[in-house]
């Protein structure tokens with residue numbers, strides 16, 4: 001059984017694209033995790049499975065490296081849109097894609113589709129839509145304990161769940177220290193993505209992220225939308241924000257109805273053919 005995949009990254013957040021229209025292998029929790037394993041597999045921050053071609057729209061399934069399914073991925077949908085163009089699935093400049101976290105709208109900004117703007121849907125701070133435990137409220141600047149330390153946390157859904165903590169200084173060790181506790185904290189029934197955020201000025205923030213089901217990554221599209229939304233909600237910035245991450249920058253804009261738009265690049269790295277031994281191993285998992 002021959003298995004082929006494509007590797008892309010968005011600002012260093014790397015994904016494998018697995019097209020079920022070109023492969024027989026059925027992905028599952030176990031073989032998806034094996035593929036993402038950086039020692040025994042190909043290594044990746046996740047897998048984008050699709051396109052699943054529906055009546056009106058195409059859809060994709062987003063796998064985290066721990067084998068869990070994510071409702072949405074910002075870098076993931078930009079990468080997937082680039083794949084759709086590279087593979088000849090789309091000719092239009094603008095179209096909608098279905099994710100488990102709702103519809104997103106893609107607009108290519110250049111000829112090869114490597115720069116894109118995505119309408120990522122509506123931000124929600126409501127506890128029951130994130131979800132966060134407790135009575136229904138907007139989760140704004142709430143004291144939460146992660147690893148015996150109290151943090152001022154604002155939570156938001158971008159279609160997937162995020163908790164954002166404003167800080168004077170941020171770093172990879174700090175977000176990993178917090179994230180190891182916050183990801184699985186009792187407040188979050190479906191776990192959580194964590195961003196720590198430094199506000200630079202009215203239109204610039206810097207973040208570090210510890211993703212649900214993935215851990216530390218160099219960039220996060222939904223995390224950038226979440227952090228920018230929180231900065232704007234807390235009155236710390238305007239509604240047009242450059243989000244700086246270790247892997248690079250994304251432009252985020254929030255409109256008056258809390259719809260959020262993200263603009264950024266993606267890069268095609270390689271086409272990959274698995275060995276027959278590895279393909280067979282994945283089939284048995």
Ligand SMILES: N[C@H](CCC[C@H](N)C(=O)O)C(=O)O
Nearest residue numbers: 070073074075160220221222
């Ligand atoms: N791990 C995330 C999905 C990917 C988020 C990030 N890679 C992005 O670009 O948005 C979750 O479980 O919700």
